Amino acid sequence: IVLSEARADVFAPMNQFKKTFPYVVLITFCVVLLASVIQIRKSLFPIEILRKATLKVAEGDFDSQVKIESGDEFEVLAKSFNGMSQKIKEGQALLVHSAKLTAFGQMAAGIVHEVNQPLTSIYGLIQIALREEQTGEGGKRMERAKGVVERLMEILSRFRSFARRSDL
Numbered sequence: 001i002v003l004s005e006a007r008a009d010v011f012a013p014m015n016q017f018k019k020t021f022p023y024v025v026l027i028t029f030c031v032v033l034l035a036s037v038i039q040i041r042k043s044l045f046p047i048e049i050l051r052k053a054t055l056k057v058a059e060g061d062f063d064s065q066v067k068i069e070s071g072d073e074f075e076v077l078a079k080s081f082n083g084m085s086q087k088i089k090e091g092q093a094l095l096v097h098s099a100k101l102t103a104f105g106q107m108a109a110g111i112v113h114e115v116n117q118p119l120t121s122i123y124g125l126i127q128i129a130l131r132e133e134q135t136g137e138g139g140k141r142m143e144r145a146k147g148v149v150e151r152l153m154e155i156l157s158r159f160r161s162f163a164r165r166s167d168l
Contacts, residue, residue: 046074050081062089112156119156123149 046068056064062085068078126146130139 042070043074046070046078050074050077053081053085057085057088060092062086062092109160112160116153116156116160119149119152123153 049066049068053064053066064085065082066078068074123146126142126149130142130146
């Protein structure tokens with residue numbers, strides 16, 4: 001076999017490839033590394049925002065809203081987080097209101113008890129006075145007083161039964 005070209009000319013492209021290949025590999029590695037860092041930061045940034053927002057919610061700040069406009073599942077997750085935070089805020093308000101109503105009910109039950117005790121004594125005294133011979137205006141007044149006391153006792157009884165039903 002006769003070679004018409006010199007050996008150096010034939011191997012010149014291969015020698016050139018040997019020289020440029022490490023640079024191509026290094027540049028490719030740098031591009032892949034840069035793209036990876038950008039993608040990782042793109043994923044970690046929304047996660048960090050959500051983490052900080054969860055800490056705020058855990059501290060009781062239900063008004064903090066997460067704003068992520070990435071057009072991907074992180075944006076959907078942020079919207080879900082905001083909805084959850086709002087529902088927790090509403091639930092917290094209902095719990096506070098319920099606790100206030102419970103305290104009011106307990107206070108009212110105590111007041112009913114305290115008012116009912118002297119009212120029962122007054123009722124008993126009116127009955128004793130009516131057994132004694134009352135005539136004329138005095139008897140009519142005692143009957144009226146007895147009716148008013150009975151009415152008050154009925155109101156207190158209904159209030160007490162209402163307070164018991166709310167404990168269920």
